[in-house]
Amino acid sequence: MTAGPDGKDALELHVAMTRIRRFEERCVELYSAGDIRGFMHLCIGEEAVAVGVTAALTPDDAVVSTYREHGHALARGIPMAALLAEMFGRATGCSGGRGGSMHLFDAARRFYGGNAIVAGGIPLAVGLALADSYAARPQVTACLFGDGAFAEGELHESLNLAALWGLPMVFCCENNRYAMGTALARSHAQTDLALRAASYGVRSWSVDGMDARAVRDAARLAVDTARAGGGPCFLELRTYRFRAHSMYDADRYRERAEIEGWRDHDPLGVLVAQLDPDDVAAAEADVADEIDRAVEAARAAPYEPVADLTRHVLAER
């Protein structure tokens, strides 16, 4: 048994990250087999961000994410079977099959997608926080986005607005150093992202995004600050994607050595050394089982009938 409160804590974070890692590894197989289609973006290597940020939230808080959101969705508690059914395009998927990998939604868990326009979700997060602040609800909105979003006006407009109105939200930038094939320094004159966010009067921190505990602790501080009326906070979570941008990307723009170097900081490896190997093995077995069941359920799930094509355009009356 992994002992002590620290050990238990490490085990929980490790198990949560293992679920994401193994799930996505299976997704690669399912994509190759043609079960999953369209664009699919993996967060393998970035699991500590998903697990650390969501661990700091209450069920009443809101999450806004990007197309690279499998990890965020799993960590937020959307059942794996509902995610996989979505990626299979089945009616039982978390978005009814309409969205696919890039558009995972779960209103009950306040998971507002799944946005595939870079920076497109950020103003929505500002609005969710505005609604909470307007209704004096003690809720926080966590908005996850990539380093690429820093080039878009929507992020800067949102930082300003959220700071101006003191809104309860946390801007969580997953800085994996690349926007598709473009390295950070090739598209940003100032690569210190926390400095840029701070220039709007937003409290900002840079965090080791490969360390789930560091992410979780920083996220708690930021979320607590925002909840207590301290206004929006910004976290730069320094991370790395081990896989290509998407299943279509030949990944020709990075050195192999760079990828291998980051693998030494694998978020799963960071914690595993502190855990009892039996606990780790048991967790792996549970996760494998959960994935098998999710795949079976997704395969057996029905497609929506074509007759329903024009549903969900406007409210049904």
Add this chain to the structure above:
Amino acid sequence: MAATTFREAFRAGLREALAADERVFLMGEDVGRYGGCFAVSQGLLEEFGERRVRDTPLSESAFVGAGIGAALGGARPVVEIMTVNFSLLALDQILNNAATLRHMSGGQLAVPLVVRIPTGPGRQLAAQHSHTLEGLYAHIPGLRVLTPATLADARGMLAPALADPDPVLIFEQIALYGASGELPDDAGPVDITGAAVRRPGTDVTLVAYGGSLAPALAAAEQLAADGVSAEVVDLRVLRPLDEQAVLASVTRTHRLVVVDNAWRSGSPSAEIAARVAEHALYELDAPVERVCGVEVPLPYPHHLEEAALPGVADVVAAARRAVG
């Protein structure tokens, strides 16, 4: 003749433009180091260098606006926006600046800018990556809107677009990039003012553009097997619209089917139907038929995406109704 793909044909046009005129440069997201999101510009950075092939940050409004400014300043920029849904982030620059500067300045200014925009459905990319929004741009006076749907047009529309003194948008069908065919070795510039009859016929006119040309041609083939002679008109240019070509064809066939991947309401198909009603109503022997995208954001699953788009069978059925 040589076998080529649409991707290679577009690239050949770009390479020729870069080689021919020092003022021409290409800029956009991932056009350089990455080789282009759809590999159209692959190899051009290596061939022409960073000054001519420029990776931009993810800032559609800024780099399209910068393209407009550079065109004002005497350059001949070719700007690539990664896909049409993202072009909406630059719609302000395109509509409020590119399309209006000449007019607002009383004719003093010109914006000789080319914007290339990959577009279209068919790859299960769901509701933020699949739409056919060419018609939105065709609404805007001050722009020329091109929809290459053949290899010759893919190869040959860029040069005349760059020679045009006004902003030109070129919509490239993503689903066609990998499609291949034969292109003459001496293929070069083509006309960018008019529609083209892709298949002559006598019984019914099928009007199509961009992504709807292929289903229209396939439908014409099927109809021919059943003794119905369909004429296929490829619009090629959505603005300014070559109305005469459509009217001339309808005057020959007396029946019209418009095939359009865009949503029916307010689509180019609506414009075509209206023009025919205005100028050739009495030529028609049957009501105008439209086969359009179903009015729903494109869903992810294959069966629903397919059902949302005009299919060959839908076009054949519409033509049969028209022929009676």
